[in-house]
Amino acid sequence: MECRAVVSSLSDYLDSRNVWASDDEVEQIETHLTNCPTCRNLKLELSEIKNASRELPLHTPPTALWARISKAIEAEISTENGIARVTQKASGWWGWLNSRKFTFSLPQLAAAGAFAAILIVAGISGIFGEKPSPLNFRNAQGSLLLPEEDEIKANLERRMGAINARKAQWDTERRSDFEQRMNRIDESLKRCRNMLEDNPNDAGRREMVRALYDEKRQLLEDVERLKW
């Protein structure tokens, strides 16, 4: 394996060494690292950066922050209202729409984009008649219960996807054991999230939800490391 190939794979290799590549590829990288001091040093540096970043504290923005941002957007919209003021002509709305030129400020565009996204999501959920999932990542007001929850969910789904692809090869006992454990954690997670939804400012419940997500991640990592 050449240095270029190893360097381009190094970050993924350090993140999840057993998931992304076959055993052969991992072995090739490890052999290369054994023989190439430049790549080995690079790997060490990347590991140190990764470890150091793990030590950084997670900062949760105060709940009042969104209220302040929201007020600021509203204030800006009302002061700039004149820019995009629209008056309907008597010749019909389509003609009027074609004849107008609109200018929007950035916050207005952002607000419009968010509103459109909410309408699309609400529309899709209305069309398919789905009830909100118990692991819905947003509360009734549409805000995230955990600021990092989307990221956590994406990470878990990626790992779960890789495991699901291999699960068909597991024997029944192993599959059932893994699924039972995962379900048990999911049930606890659901219960704690419901409690957090009832009281979104409860820091204790928030930490419990975080711990349960971490437990789920840990179980997936076990399976990856065991090379099931």
Added chain:
Amino acid sequence: MVKEIPSSTQSSKSAAKFLSALTAGFLVLNASATSSGAQTFNRAFAVSPEKSELEVVNQAGTIKVTAGANPNKIVINARHSDGATKINATQNALGKVKVEVTGRGRVDFEIAVPTSSSIDLLSYQGAIVVKNLAGAVRARITEGDIQIDGLRSARVDASCTQGNVSFSGEVLPSGRYTLKSFSGRVDAILPADADFKLSASSFRGGIDLGAFEMKFDKNSHQLVEGSRGAGRASISLWTQEGSIHLRRKP
């Protein structure tokens, strides 16, 4: 009519019965040992005592790691009974020793390492025991107990999904200690003069702080956050369904 047997004959018959039972027992034991086909695995690696590293990935069985007599060697002894189980032990260019088990059988490890070794242990089922080390310890088991004793390390991360976690050792300044179990009990036995910041969270089982006096930021049935002394070390204890117990070292 029942014929009376002389007592001397009775005692010799009893002795004969005892001997034959003993012989039969021995044969059964011997046969089980043979049929179980226990195999051993022994390897030793030369390492630097200051920066030796060990990683063990086991499918099932006990991993016991202790401080060895030789500060320049990692000595691995293992027993397993399943012929299809494979143990692969390698050392990379940086000196890190990695032991991996493949197959479904149970493997029980006894490993001696230099005191300051960093260790990273994983088993899906079984138990993990770590004794008298001073390096970083990461121990993870899905089902089984973790027991860490006599530790003098600044970094401990022990967690299990189903099982108990117990820690007994020094609390070093700037140390970080994380003990977690989803459905088991978490025990930490610490020196009476330990200086730390604590975060303990138990959803169901409750939190027992023992005799440690603390300055609390939060103190409820499910969550305790507080500090003791200058709060230099950081201790994080979590269990979803079990209980948490803090004890003073006798």
